[in-house]
Amino acid sequence: MWFIFALTAAALFGVGQAVVKKSQIMLSPLIDNFLAMLIQVLFIAPLMWYMGIQPHLIITLLPYALIVSSFFICFYYVIGQGQVSLTATLLSTYPMITVLLSVFFLQEQLNLLQIFAIIFIVLGSFLLVYPQKSVISKKHNYSWIVWGTAGALLLGIADFLVEIATLKGDVRTFTYLMALIYPPLLFVGFLTKMAGKCLGRT
Numbered sequence: 001m002w003f004i005f006a007l008t009a010a011a012l013f014g015v016g017q018a019v020v021k022k023s024q025i026m027l028s029p030l031i032d033n034f035l036a037m038l039i040q041v042l043f044i045a046p047l048m049w050y051m052g053i054q055p056h057l058i059i060t061l062l063p064y065a066l067i068v069s070s071f072f073i074c075f076y077y078v079i080g081q082g083q084v085s086l087t088a089t090l091l092s093t094y095p096m097i098t099v100l101l102s103v104f105f106l107q108e109q110l111n112l113l114q115i116f117a118i119i120f121i122v123l124g125s126f127l128l129v130y131p132q133k134s135v136i137s138k139k140h141n142y143s144w145i146v147w148g149t150a151g152a153l154l155l156g157i158a159d160f161l162v163e164i165a166t167l168k169g170d171v172r173t174f175t176y177l178m179a180l181i182y183p184p185l186l187f188v189g190f191l192t193k194m195a196g197k198c199l200g201r202t
Contacts, residue, residue: 033182041180072155072158090144090145097159099114101156
């Protein structure tokens with residue numbers, strides 16, 4: 001059963017990246033984040049509350065929710081950089097980061113199948129990018145490597161922190177906190193963007 005859920009999540013994640021990239025033809029990353037915030041506040045937070053949260057875990061889970069939400073907000077800025085098929089390829093390697101962090105910090109053991117899976121992730125990423133190598137070379141634009149790697153690190157670390165948070169608490173309370181933290185974080189991002197514009201005019 002876990003494999004079906006994992007495969008469905010991977011498919012939805014891939015479709016989501018393409019949709020976000022397409023939407024950024026008309027929308028900025030800030031607007032994308034705003035729409036995501038509306039979904040979380042209007043739908044996800046009430047649903048988690050209805051399903052039942054554990055208030056005594058809020059203080060424990062709050063730092064994790066704050067960091068993870070901050071990293072997820074950056075996702076819309078990363079996916080908007082470079083060609084989506086290239087940037088998204090590197091982004092899709094983020095589970096490998098999560099696994100490696102779990103091995104080093106949580107002392108989780110990898111079996112032979114998981115080791116082969118990590119190897120296939122790296123090999124698959126190379127094979128997806130290789131056919132476009134000539135196009136990349138002509139344009140001399142390798143910024144997608146920086147953005148894709150940064151995005152993979154952010155999502156991998158975020159996924160790892162989610163794992164720790166759920167071990168210390170429960171999924172519903174953590175998801176509820178993330179939904180509530182999104183609006184103030186987005187507001188700070190908006191103020192930062194406005195401040196940058198003002199400083200750029202002076």
